[in-house]
Amino acid sequence: MHFAHRLQSLQVNVFADMDQAKSLAVAAGQSLIDLSLGSSDLPVEDAVLEVIAQSLQDSSTHGYLLFHGTRRFREAAAQWYEQRFGLAVDLETEVLPLIGSQEGTAHLPLAILNPGDIALLQDPGYPSHVGGVALAGGEMYRMPLLAEHEFLPIFENIPAEVCARARMMVLSYPHNPTTAIATLPFFKSALEFCDQHDLALVHDFPYVDIAFCGHTPPSVLQADRERKRSIEFFTMSKSYSMGGFRVGYAIGNAQLIKALRQIKAVVDFNQYLGILNGASKALTSSQESVARLVGIFKERRDVFIEALKDIGWSVTTPAATMYVWAPLPEPWQQNSVEFCKQLVAQTGVAASPGAGFGQSGEGYVRFALVHDPDTLKIAVDRMATFLHT
Known part of the structure; x- marks a missing residue:
């Protein structure tokens, strides 16, 4: 074969x-x-499990789940972002449910890159970021994250010839594996760089809640309030211990959301509605x-x-x-x-x-x-x- x-x-x-x-x-x-x-x-919190258990008894939740059937979950995600970051979000065009955020970060390059295009990735970084670019036929420029620079990339060190072929930049803070955090001014500088070179700005944000001693990790959408070119990925795996349930979402630029939705449509529908019901309960309950x-x-x-x-x-x-x-x-x-x-x-x-x-x-x-x-x-x-x- x-x-x-x-x-x-x-x-x-x-x-x-x-x-x-x-x-x-x-x-x-x-x-x-x-x-x-x-x-x-x-x-997982008992109240979340109870909602999922109740859904199991409702046969109307047992079929395929298409985009419009996810409205309640998208509403909860939009509400969470508005309360957390003061960002009004259009739940119809700017939110997309995912089977875990890894699905989104791995599939998004298929919507952005043509073979030979470059993605700017953190090094070290999360493996699915690399895998998604490889599957899309893209090339990678690895931005070194060094202790002496607080594990932040130095944008001015990226060669001009790389920038000319780049189509997206992937960031993730708080960062896995280095545990580094980034500030809102850093994200504004990243946005300026992406504006200059017409790049999609992709932010993987699983550790938004797990910060200590008064640190409050910013959303990249606080830098890109008009959502001109940014998309952010959130997962229920870390904040709500729902890793095995495989639920997350993308939020941000409507064109990027639409493109990712087109890729998703030929790969899967969505996970079981009962899981999304439980995730909605987690997002809208007391934190x-x-x-x-x-x-x-x-x-x-x-x-x-x-x-x-x-x-x-x-x-x-x-x-x-x-x-x-x-x-x-x-x-x-x-x-x-x-x-x-x-x-x-x-x-x-x-x-x-x-x-x-x-x-x-x-x-x-x-x-x-x-x-x-x-x-x-x-x-x-x-x-x-x-x-x-």
Whole structure:
């Protein structure tokens, strides 16, 4: 049989390799503490589950769900944005439900890029951003995110010949994996750059709520209030612990929303209406559950950082997200993949190698704070043995 050439760019997958390493560690008798995946271990709120359960008993929710059947959810999303950011949103032309925000970020390049066009991507960055561009036949210019620049791209360093062929820029703050945050002035500068070069400005925004110590992450739409060229992606996976339900949405420029909707129409309909009913309940209810979730991740962050400090591993305290982005100690600084493979094999502690997020991620490891504080302490104790042998 013959297969498409586009599969060649998808051959290397560090996370698939790590999944194999975790499996081998368990088979060898290790007790796994998995800090490699940003999948929340916290439960969905009972009120949300109750709405979904009630929907199951309503046979009218059991069929295909087309765009106009999602109105209630789009209304909830628009209302949430207006309350949070003071932005009035047209729920008919500026909101699109998604089967998780990853669906949107992976499919959008199909609507923007012709083969050979360039997408400006963060390095390190989230893997689906790369995968979507590859599937669209686009080329990537990787904007290095370095600690000395607070993990923000330097737009003036992008070559003119790259800008001439670029069609979109993808940003994501608070940032996975580096945990960096961005300010509204930064987004305004990004918008100015995209205006200058006629680029779509794409912002992946899953960690809007998970910020600590008074930080309030801005929306890119606050910089582009007229929504001239910006689109933003939100997921219910992080703020509401609904990762397995696969629900999110895109919001922003009407032309970009229409284009993404055209792509989506030939790929899928929508998820089950009962899930959207539950998501609507989450968005329109009191956000006390989100505040509690943020408090839990802050406690875990503090416990984990202090435990690392106690074993001599100095790490910057993140201002946002559910991760810790840790520079690797010697002698592992140029081999994050091997560090993570050896760590899980010898201790059962699984982490994500920085190289899996891009070349500029080499020399780092990402830990996801998806266990209770006591388990996180045990993980660090195991790592201490590994590091000091």
